[in-house]
Amino acid sequence: MRIARVIGTTISTIKDEKVRGSKLLILRQTDETGEIIGKPYVAVDLVDAGVDDLVLTGHGSSARQTYQTKDCPVDAVVMAVIDHLEVDGEVVFLKS
Amino acid sequence: MRIARVIGTTISTIKDEKVRGSKLLILRQTDETGEIIGKPYVAVDLVDAGVDDLVLTGHGSSARQTYQTKDCPVDAVVMAVIDHLEVDGEVVFLKS
């Protein structure tokens, strides 16, 4: 899973009915301290994440292993909101 | 899903009958404002997108989760036309 920050939202014209009812978030991958290091991408929100939250995103067929995304043309989901990250015994990120 | 811009179309000699009847678009990944940042790739159009549209593309096995692409050797679909993108509470892209 990638560590990523929610940076925004998208409104789109979607054919698939199930996806149409989902919240689509714009994210960018971060390092283990929350610093942005990757390109923007879009994922279906499963955990009611908000803009600026640090989250974990699951990719590929794994993104369809939920009731909300089963059989949908979806390749990324926000599957967790990160509470804290600990590296080498030190807390490097703590949700405010 | 990737944010991408439709830059063109392709006509190809395709063995698979179902794919042969599909519209294949050339796309390039963009950032959250629509600026191009990625290499060109090709996806099956599911939403009747046009050249210059900003769209979402789904990749991998997720691209086969539609009636039009089921059991086809297809690894990318245009699954949404983007109407607007909002980053940090500000609209950064609006379909004209």
Place this chain on the structure above:
Amino acid sequence: MRIARVIGTTISTIKDEKVRGSKLLILRQTDETGEIIGKPYVAVDLVDAGVDDLVLTGHGSSARQTYQTKDCPVDAVVMAVIDHLEVDGEVVFLKS
């Protein structure tokens, strides 16, 4: 799918019987005009493509959605020969 140019062929000692009977091509990804931009990779030929042809390759589990590659340890297929590519209303590649 990637736009790619066939640059060569490989002869290999392969355990899987079905793959052993297939033609394996060496390819490199190109941009939308046919200029090479990517690393070489190998794919099973489904469309009788020849060296120097511009083709589309499908990747991942999608590469197994054909009679010839079903249940094979194959992750890329040449699924189309490109006849022409059109970008912004202009033909940028035409098969000779």
Place this chain on the structure above:
Amino acid sequence: MRIARVIGTTISTIKDEKVRGSKLLILRQTDETGEIIGKPYVAVDLVDAGVDDLVLTGHGSSARQTYQTKDCPVDAVVMAVIDHLEVDGEVVFLKS
């Protein structure tokens, strides 16, 4: 599989019950001597690995081929702790 070093742990608010009970590790890909070369990512621990261990991680749908991760929205697992790595007949890494 990637060779990777465990650099930390994460505590997250996760919807999926099975994933919630799993230990999630933060990792970075390394080269064959254990030198870090990649971005951080998160994987489910299957082998009770500890911080600083060199491990192998499996990705994509392969990450769901275990009792602990079956049908979960999980795309990476720590599937082995590396004991030693040998390159060109020389031991380049030995677990301490």
Place this chain on the structure above:
Amino acid sequence: MRIARVIGTTISTIKDEKVRGSKLLILRQTDETGEIIGKPYVAVDLVDAGVDDLVLTGHGSSARQTYQTKDCPVDAVVMAVIDHLEVDGEVVFLKS
């Protein structure tokens, strides 16, 4: 499939019984002449390859389409030993 060179072996503590009995090789992707261009990764050997062999590796779910890797948390296999590579009508690699 990637063209890759076998550079070494790994001994690891693995939970999955089937994987435990497999030979795991360390590889690096090469170009079409056998020059190394990629990061090291690990794959299950299906073809009794040796160090320094040039091989083809299959990735993702395709790596599980063999008796030896079915239902295993494995995402890469060595599926062929390359005998020769031909580019633009010229032999650029020949197994010695």
